[in-house]
Amino acid sequence: MTTGEDLLKIARRHVGDPYLLGVVAPKTNKQWRGPWDCAEFVSWCVFQSAGILYGCDNNTNPILADAFTGFWHRDVMSIGRRIDLESAASIPGAAVLRIPQPGLIGHIVFSDGKGNTVEAHSRSTGVIRSKLSGRRWDMGVLVPGIEYTPLSDPRPVPQPLLVLRLTNPQMQGKLVRDVQRALKEAGFNPGKVDGIYGPNTVAAVNAFQVSNGLVADGEVGAQTAKALGITMP
Numbered sequence: 001m002t003t004g005e006d007l008l009k010i011a012r013r014h015v016g017d018p019y020l021l022g023v024v025a026p027k028t029n030k031q032w033r034g035p036w037d038c039a040e041f042v043s044w045c046v047f048q049s050a051g052i053l054y055g056c057d058n059n060t061n062p063i064l065a066d067a068f069t070g071f072w073h074r075d076v077m078s079i080g081r082r083i084d085l086e087s088a089a090s091i092p093g094a095a096v097l098r099i100p101q102p103g104l105i106g107h108i109v110f111s112d113g114k115g116n117t118v119e120a121h122s123r124s125t126g127v128i129r130s131k132l133s134g135r136r137w138d139m140g141v142l143v144p145g146i147e148y149t150p151l152s153d154p155r156p157v158p159q160p161l162l163v164l165r166l167t168n169p170q171m172q173g174k175l176v177r178d179v180q181r182a183l184k185e186a187g188f189n190p191g192k193v194d195g196i197y198g199p200n201t202v203a204a205v206n207a208f209q210v211s212n213g214l215v216a217d218g219e220v221g222a223q224t225a226k227a228l229g230i231t232m233p
Contacts, residue, residue: 002050004093004113004148010045011110011118017127019120021105021216027053027062034120036127038108038215041120042095043067045110046143054143055108069106072141073099081142086154088140089115089132093148095141096132101166104206104218111140113151124213136163136221162233164197164205164220171197175230179220182228183208 017034025032025040027047036044043055047062055072056065072095076082088094092113100106109119109130117130136159142148164171164179177195183204184190188211191200202218209216212227225232 001147002145004091004142004146006049007045007093007146008110008112008118010049011041011127012129014041014127015118015129017120019123019126021123021210024066027056027065034127036120037067037105038120039067039069039072039105041127042072042108042110046146050143050146052143052145069097069100069108072097072108073106073138076139076141080144083140083142084154085132085137085140085157087150089113089155089157090150090152091140091142091148092151093146095143096137097139097141098136098217099138101202101218104202104216106138106217107215108141115155115157122213122215133158134160134222136160136165136219160221160232166197166199166202166218175233176201178230179205179225179228182230186228 020035021037023035023037025044027044030048046052046054053059053062053065054075056067058065088096088111090113094111095108096111097108098106109117115132121128172195176197180190180193188204188208190204205220206216206218214224222232
């Protein structure tokens with residue numbers, strides 16, 4: 001049976017490959033060397049190692065299947081297997097998912113079981129090794145049909161104190177106003193500078209992220225704030 005370690009072995013071979021948001025990686029092509037986006041990378045590795053289509057719009061045809069973080073969320077809620085972030089951090093090959101906001105993308109990575117990741121990160125960095133800590137995540141995912149073995153007991157994964165994103169009720173305050181002003185100065189229109197993190201601000205953040213080669217999820221965490229010249233608490 002395919003193991004989580006098998007997933008990692010395949011993923012690690014592609015560190016350094018290029019990134020392109022919205023690309024469709026042919027799941028049957030074992031020679032593919034990118035470009036990738038985050039979901040295509042994880043779904044391609046799963047198919048290459050186990051012959052399983054997961055997290056795709058079409059989970060029956062590997063030639064046409066288009067992977068997306070929203071489809072990963074759909075599949076984990078319908079066919080399993082959701083786990084907590086702390087458990088995923090200790091399991092090699094577990095996927096870790098940030099659910100996309102409406103109309104946007106999320107992000108998905110492989111855990112190496114030691115608190116680190118292998119991921120198709122962004123246009124400016126490509127496929128990299130990184131860390132789980134200090135970033136916002138929603139859940140861990142184990143793909144049914146793959147055998148996973150934890151390296152240790154579940155381990156804490158420090159999360160950021162604040163990430164600006166679309167919520168109900170909407171986030172608001174001085175920090176949001178600072179983000180809106182910085183976006184305007186950079187040439188991205190968030191609408192009225194009102195200190196409310198609403199859909200217009202989300203769209204402007206997303207456009208800024210795409211333009212600057214960042215993870216384009218419409219959320220302002222440490223990396224996007226730094227690119228905007230803003231210090232997060």
